[in-house]
Amino acid sequence: MQRYTRRYTLYFRLVIFLFLSINFCLLLFFTTNQNRNSHFSFNKTTNIANRIVLFVRTSHNCQSRLNYLLQSWISRNVLKKSNLYLITDRISTITNxxxxxxFHNVIQTHCPETHNRIDLCCKTAYEFQLFYSLNKIKSNLEWLCRFDDDQYVNLNNLYKYLSQINASKPYYIGRTSINGGLKISNSNRTYSFATYGAGVCFSHALLKQLRPHVNIKILPRNCIKRGLSDDAYIGYLIEFVLNVSLTAINDRFHSHLEKLDKSFRNYSLDDLFHGITFGFSWDRYKLDWLPIIHHLINLINQNQYETANHLWLFLRNYEKEHPENLKDKYDESCISYQRLRNQSIELQMRKNKKIIQHSKKHIRRS
Incomplete structure (x- = not known):
């Protein structure tokens, strides 16, 4: 009886030991696999930076804007680790x-320096041409994302978003410019296009399809012929000619075309943190908002959400409660805007002068 009891106890211990060993092995297997998967996912998100080329368009008239970019989302680390190119019309004697x-990579287009259609369409053609040239050297490029010099870009959010999309399929990603679409002349059809003021991304597959239509000699001429701005014409080519729909993510791509009361004044800190781009209109904000937004996002990344939220609410509400701060403002970072402003002031002064002279004549007659 005692022998039977001892054997039973021994068998029981052996079964328990085997059960625990199997569970431990299974746990180790799943944990290892999970770590491998998370490692793969991390690498996938990290390595996407090598597969994206970033273009930032500027002008020699607006060179001081670059200070705000360097103080915010375009850090030294970004310049070292990303395929970022600064595209300008020319480098002049007044260039800083x-x-x-x-910037490690600066490209001169020698396009006209105005903000007219021919200038914009010329620069857009050079952007596409640059991508095709780079793709010969860097065959791994999957995306072209282009931005303006008055935009804030959250690169981490951009990388995470694009890492989930298959670039071997045609994708046209951005913010819808006009609700309801733009009507095509001599047709009842309409099409949507992504405003360049919010940033736009094109997949490698779409860029292949676009190539015959965006040649430096062809694109500006057809752009003017259709009477369209560069972003509107690109939307026409993609949606109407190539039959590829815009992937609109209006909740994460933001432009200067949004109304203040419906957008920025009501953004929560979460909106700010999860956004990919923010555009700023020269007649509403000075660009020193860019580094402020960047610091707020950094605070969240450092697990200081409450501090960031208090600061954000204070800044947002202060701006909201002091509308006088937005009156008669313009972007002092662009010489061309200063000229336009001076011309506008001179024109208004002439009008006022004529009104005064007319009033004096009327008084004399009476």
Whole structure:
């Protein structure tokens, strides 16, 4: 009886030991696999930076804007680790070379320096041409994302978003410019296009399809022929000619075309943190908002959400409660805007002068 009891106890211990060993092995297996998967996912998100080319369009008239970009989302680390190219019309005698040399890759287009259609369409053609040239050297490029010099870009959010999308399929990603679409002349059809003011991304597959239509000699001419701006014409090519629909993510791509009371004044800190781009209109904000937004996002990344939220609510509500701060404002970072403003002031002064003279004549007659 005692022998039977001892054997039973021994068998029982052996079964328990085997059961625990199997469970431990299974736990180790799943944990290892999970770590491998998370490692793969992390690498996938990280390595996407090598597969994206970023273009930032500027002008020699607006070179001081670059200070705000370097103080915010375009850090030294970004310049070292990303395929970022600064595209400008020309480098002139008034160009701040120290500022420009902060960017590793600067491309001159020699396009006209105005903000007219021919200028914009010319620069857009050069952007596409640059991508095709780079793709010969860097065959791994999957995305082209282009932005303006008055935009804030959350690169981490951009990388995470694009890492989930298959670039071997045609994708046209951005923010819808006009609700209801743009009507095509001599047709009842309409099409949507992504406003360049919010940033736009094109997949490698779509860029292949676009190539015959965006040649430097062809694109500007057809752009003017259709009477469209560069972003509207690109939307026409993609949606109407190539039959590829815009992937609109209006909740994460933001432009200067949004109304203040419906957008920025009501953004929560979460909106700010999860956004991919923010555009700023020269007649509403000065660009020193860019580094402020960048610091707020960094606070969240450092697990200081409450501090960031208090600061954000204070800044947002202060701006909301002081509308006088937005009156008669313009972007002092662009010489061209200063000229336009001066011309506008001179024109208004002439009008006022004529009104006064007319009033004096009327008084004399009476």
């Amino acid at each position: 070379l120290t500022l420009l040399n902060s």
